[in-house]
Amino acid sequence: MPDAAVVARTAEICREHAGREGALLPILHAVQSDFGHVPALALPIVAKALGVAVAEVQGVVGFYHDFRAAPPGRHVLKICRAEACQAMGGTALADAAKAQLGVDWHGTSEGGVTLEPVFCLGLCAAAPAAMLNGVLAARIDPTRLAEMLAEVGA
């Protein structure tokens, strides 16, 4: 997306949240949902709209695991690393995903799949769990995971 479009869209998002108490997180979520990440270009615009320093916005973006500084691949695969999933083979599932994609956590495969860890998806009674492009999947094994990736063309 061209810089001017990022600037314009970010300013529009800020206007949509004008006057809202504690608007920073909702704004950042909206920015990321549009661009897939929070572009550096967006920070000064958000800071100005809220009347805070750019460094403060930067600090908030950096604090939360959800916000990405760079665009992810075409697909985002999140695999749960937490205890209940570990109890049902979650670590082996993650290892299989890393091997298949040829990346470690936070890496993006040649096929455009970004692998991210997540600590619990609330599917702990149907472990192990994962989320592919926002769609939840439970009680999966490496075979099912490979199918899921194939289904989205990754």
Add this chain to the structure above:
Amino acid sequence: MKIFVPADAAARALGADAVATAIAAAAERRDVTVQIVRNGSRGMVWLEPLVEVETPEGRQAFGPFAPGDAESLFDAPSVHPKALGLTEEIPFLKRQTRVTFARVGVIDPVDLVDYEVNGGLTGLRHALHLGPDATIAEVTESGLRGRGGAGFPTGIKWRTVANAPGAQKYIVCNADEGDSGSFADRMLIEGDPFSLIEGMAIAGFAVGADRGYVYLRSEYPDAIAVLDRAIILARVAGLLGQSVLGSDYAFDMEVRVGAGAYVCGEETSLLNSIEGKRGTVRAKPPLPALQGLWAKPTVVNNVLSLATVPMVLAQGGAQYCSFGTGRSRGTIPLQLAGNVRFAGLFEAPFGLTLGEIVNDIGGGTATGRPLKAVQVGGPLGAWFPPALFDTAFGYEEYAAAGGLIGHAGIVVVDDTADMAAFARFAMEFCAIESCGKCTPCRIGAVRGVETLDRIAAGDAAATPLLRDLCETMRLGSLCALGGFTPFPVLSALNHFPQDFARSKEAAE
């Protein structure tokens, strides 16, 4: 013909949407008119997707249901290969005492009429009739304690906020539910969102707050969508707004989505996050009850604490208090997770022993292998070996056994589990999630990982170091993230020393 197919996130993650589509298509082929209700989950997750068909005798259950099972549902339901009989007669459900979860899985979650027909709004109406003071008294009498982990009496917290000076006060619902093994908040919001809205409206009335926020984690997209929708419906129906249920009390609320930080479940970090700041922990005092959101008096309560309040008001505090054991009154929605055969949600009065919970109710491990240990209360909770399975489920009972009940998530592992690896994970998790404000947590957790690696490499001298480090974290951390991480670490070391020794042998 009325058919229920859960839209609960776990049911959907196990294929419920495809099941609903297949049932609708099969019905159309046969020219049968069906009404498909997307309900919450009954909590028997090993049977999901659990389809129910309404009959004159009651709801008949079928599960775990696959799209291919749809055709025969219309042929001969009684001999359907997935038939489970009447839902209410399934032992796992029949043995429960459902108070907080009474409507979850039963009603259409976003149908306010269905909610009211099933007892909804009785509590709020009663509160409006009683007045704020008597409402707080009722909650206090119920013995209800915070379900988010710390177990603080809800009525006393409300009284503090009610008495605090100030025109602007807030109700904040903690729906951050970051604990592994926990999913009750999610199930409640997806299955009965109006009970949370009603509970928050009662809280606002009781303490004099006109505004509420639900801080809901981003990992729960379905719950966010359901609650957003329910709030809109509640406004339209006059349950929220300038005149709640026609009274002169005004209350409105909105959802704020988290951003993937575990520590934001800690109440002061959560308040910073809603304010649009980094989610660092605030020093206490001041208590959030006196200076919370934007420094205004604020009730911060867990989803389950708030969603239980309508029932307390509807049935009376004494009735709720009649359940339970010791100082743990009422019921607790237990969440059976990980390597357990009958995984899901089981609501029961406090007091069951851990052995009853994981063996009788949970049916032992899912793999069928011997059960090795159980972690109660999330990533900051202790591991319990079978030798401690006679511990009764209650706040004080768990503290006495060297643990905590937390949010009542229970993670089971079998004999293949490596407890040294779980101890290392606990430290790693603390290091990743530390808000960075205090040194014992921020640096201690990193040192903890290193020290556990030394132990794994066979360095016996590292074990006392680990104990020292845990003591420093326990005593010096600002909040329970650093303060309680020693629970899973030391319980693993104390109850399963052979796992730490085994890694030593492997290294030699």
